[in-house]
Amino acid sequence: xxxxGTVPLANGFNCNEQVQxxxxxxxxxxxxxxxxxxxxxxxxPMAALKKETVWQVFHHCLHIxxxxxxxxxxxxxxxxxxxxxxxxxxxxxVESGKEDNAYEDPLPYGLYPYLMPKHVAIIMDGNSRWAExxxxxxxxGHRAGxxxxxxxxxxxxxxxxxxxxxxxxxTDNWLRPKTEVRYLMDLFQFVLEDELETxxxxxxxxxxxxxxxxxxxxxxxxxxxxxxMTKNNSRLNLIIALSYSGRNDIVQACRRLARQVEDGNLxxxxxxESLFEKELETSCVGDFGSPDLLIRTSGEQRLxxxxxxxxxxxxxxxxxxxxxxxxxxQYAEALRSFxxxxxxxxxxxxxxxxxxxxx
Amino acid sequence: xxxYSAFKSFSSSCFQKAAAFLANSIYQIFRRFVIWIVSAGSVPNHVAIIMDGNRRYATxxNVKKLKGHEFGYNSLMHTLRxxxxxxxxxxxxxxxxxxxxxxxxxxxxxxMNLMQEKLELLIEKGSIVNKYGIRVQxxxxxxxxxxxxxxxxxxxxxxxxxxxxxxxxxxxPYTGTQEIAQAVEGVIKNGDLAEKExxxxxxxxxxxxxNCPEPELLIRTSGETRLxxxFLWQTSFSLLYATPTLWPEFTxxxxxxxxxxxxxxxxxLQKQKDQQQKLVSHQHHD
Numbered sequence: 001x002x003x004x005g006t007v008p009l010a011n012g013f014n015c016n017e018q019v020q021x022x023x024x025x026x027x028x029x030x031x032x033x034x035x036x037x038x039x040x041x042x043x044x045p046m047a048a049l050k051k052e053t054v055w056q057v058f059h060h061c062l063h064i065x066x067x068x069x070x071x072x073x074x075x076x077x078x079x080x081x082x083x084x085x086x087x088x089x090x091x092x093x094v095e096s097g098k099e100d101n102a103y104e105d106p107l108p109y110g111l112y113p114y115l116m117p118k119h120v121a122i123i124m125d126g127n128s129r130w131a132e133x134x135x136x137x138x139x140x141g142h143r144a145g146x147x148x149x150x151x152x153x154x155x156x157x158x159x160x161x162x163x164x165x166x167x168x169x170x171t172d173n174w175l176r177p178k179t180e181v182r183y184l185m186d187l188f189q190f191v192l193e194d195e196l197e198t199x200x201x202x203x204x205x206x207x208x209x210x211x212x213x214x215x216x217x218x219x220x221x222x223x224x225x226x227x228x229m230t231k232n233n234s235r236l237n238l239i240i241a242l243s244y245s246g247r248n249d250i251v252q253a254c255r256r257l258a259r260q261v262e263d264g265n266l267x268x269x270x271x272x273e274s275l276f277e278k279e280l281e282t283s284c285v286g287d288f289g290s291p292d293l294l295i296r297t298s299g300e301q302r303l304x305x306x307x308x309x310x311x312x313x314x315x316x317x318x319x320x321x322x323x324x325x326x327x328x329x330q331y332a333e334a335l336r337s338f339x340x341x342x343x344x345x346x347x348x349x350x351x352x353x354x355x356x357x358x359x
Numbered sequence: 360x361x362x363y364s365a366f367k368s369f370s371s372s373c374f375q376k377a378a379a380f381l382a383n384s385i386y387q388i389f390r391r392f393v394i395w396i397v398s399a400g401s402v403p404n405h406v407a408i409i410m411d412g413n414r415r416y417a418t419x420x421n422v423k424k425l426k427g428h429e430f431g432y433n434s435l436m437h438t439l440r441x442x443x444x445x446x447x448x449x450x451x452x453x454x455x456x457x458x459x460x461x462x463x464x465x466x467x468x469x470x471m472n473l474m475q476e477k478l479e480l481l482i483e484k485g486s487i488v489n490k491y492g493i494r495v496q497x498x499x500x501x502x503x504x505x506x507x508x509x510x511x512x513x514x515x516x517x518x519x520x521x522x523x524x525x526x527x528x529x530x531x532p533y534t535g536t537q538e539i540a541q542a543v544e545g546v547i548k549n550g551d552l553a554e555k556e557x558x559x560x561x562x563x564x565x566x567x568x569x570n571c572p573e574p575e576l577l578i579r580t581s582g583e584t585r586l587x588x589x590f591l592w593q594t595s596f597s598l599l600y601a602t603p604t605l606w607p608e609f610t611x612x613x614x615x616x617x618x619x620x621x622x623x624x625x626x627x628l629q630k631q632k633d634q635q636q637k638l639v640s641h642q643h644h645d
């Protein structure tokens with residue numbers, strides 16, 4: 001994916017290196033100036049490339065050559081529109097120390113904005129074990145978990161992730177001790193009321209999925225209220241899975257389709273995968289209900305009945321730290337691991353015909 | 360003189376053969392010993408495997424990429440033998456995804472021919488199917504296969520229908536989403552269930568794996584950690600074990616390592632299973 005091979009930094013000499021971008025006709029010609037603040041990329045594709053794609057290629061060059069982007073004074077990208085020698089030259093000035101608009105808030109090292117997952121799902125596991133390790137009651141663990149969640153939401157907003165789904169309470173968790181369950185329900189209610197202002201201010205939309213009928217009436221009312229007040233927000237979609245089970249999600253979608261068939265609006269032979277997907281609870285975010293990345297904390301390597309259909313092609317990442325310990329460093333590491341992966345979706349990555357760069 | 364050198368070469372080759380025989384016997388005894396120890400702990404009843412990495416292995420060995428699938432098949436036979444000797448009764452393998460039909464025509468054709476060839480091999484005398492009494496089930500949307508593969512699949516299934524000591528599920532062409540969608544269609548088409556009465560068990564009954572227990576362990580080779588649309592419903596509580604080894608390099612010791620990992624996580628998996636059963640019985644009482 002992207003550019004292959006490392007380009008050694010010249011020791012004060014002009015260095016010309018040609019790197020082929022696999023899967024396209026583009027090749028990147030790198031030449032270093034004596035003082036490493038001018039990097040010229042010449043791209044000779046058979047088809048014209050968009051400016052954004054040029055940026056992507058450029059950043060890959062930087063990455064493999066180890067030059068920090070802040071030190072670059074200007075970039076010359078010349079795009080040849082045919083196989084005849086370079087016709088267009090586009091100068092994209094980058095002022096030293098200042099960043100371009102598209103990269104306003106610097107991401108942690110090693111993360112690329114265009115490789116960020118659109119939808120991240122997190123199984124927040126390990127509150128009780130974290131508390132046990134410290135000799136605290138499990139309620140303290142859940143309180144610490146709430147702080148970690150707030151942090152994760154803040155980071156997701158900052159790093160441009162569009163949808164964040166978190167597994168707050170599973171149907172299995174109803175079997176926990178009654179005191180713990182009652183505390184959790186009170187905590188959810190408190191957090192909803194407490195964070196409403198923050199959600200409005202930060203432009204975050206809240207959706208709650210799961211079997212809400214078994215929750216207390218007051219909690220259900222709070223949920224509906226908050227969802228209503230934030231429904232037009234667009235910076236981040238925060239989906240909280242409360243009393244949720246992946247299998248029950250599929251069963252309720254099946255029931256909805258059965259009702260449509262009973263009402264005569266649908267024939268049973270018309271049921272397709274895409275139609276079914278629209279009936280799942282994650283369709284509140286439209287077509288993006290399938291996470292790109294799933295993070296599970298506390299080291300357990302299983303899905304525990306979370307988002308089954310939606311995880312068909314999701315990259316799974318298992319972290320050994322407990323959820324209250326999951327902070328910026330762990331989140332960045334999970335995203336780095338995601339960005340390194342090659343996603344094929346069952347096919348082969350092969351774009352020989354249209355000259356685009358496939359990352 | 361000539362007879363002496365002939366005698367010398369004959370005796371040295373005899374010696375080599377004897378040494379090889381001895382080494383092999385020691386290895387077999389050691390292998391039996393490891394199997395005996397590992398199967399003293401809990402061994403999963405059903406193991407699912409995503410066999411990934413054939414093409415990368417072929418590149419590593421500098422052979423044609425499509426030959427990697429041949430190596431993959433050999434690896435599958437060894438692993439099946441190891442599984443059945445360990446006492447794992449059900450083994451499911453992800454042989455071909457419906458998405459794989461989108462690969463190059465050449466590759467798909469080769470894979471189809473390979474599949475037909477290997478399915479026919481399975482029902483020959485002396486094959487692993489007869490040796491271990493394996494019932495072969497090919498699960499997936501078989502109507503997507505070309506005629507010759509479909510017929511070979513049906514022959515293999517008919518041949519082994521009466522075996523009951525072990526089960527091999529070959530998932531081809533399969534995707535988890537298609538399986539669930541067709542199960543939902545089946546439940547609705549059935550018609551005698553009112554909308555409110557539809558439960559998880561009804562969907563389970565219409566899945567392709569309705570006659571198997573759920574896999575306790577899912578092994579994925581070649582280092583990727585994703586499901587790639589395999590067994591989405593059935594693996595909700597399974598241990599997901601990813602190993603960076605490529606599939607043709609997956610041997611006995613890799614399998615043992617996976618089983619040991621399962622044994623380590625066994626108490627948690629059991630607890631989750633008990634919780635699920637409690638929940639289901641609660642739901643039935645409602």
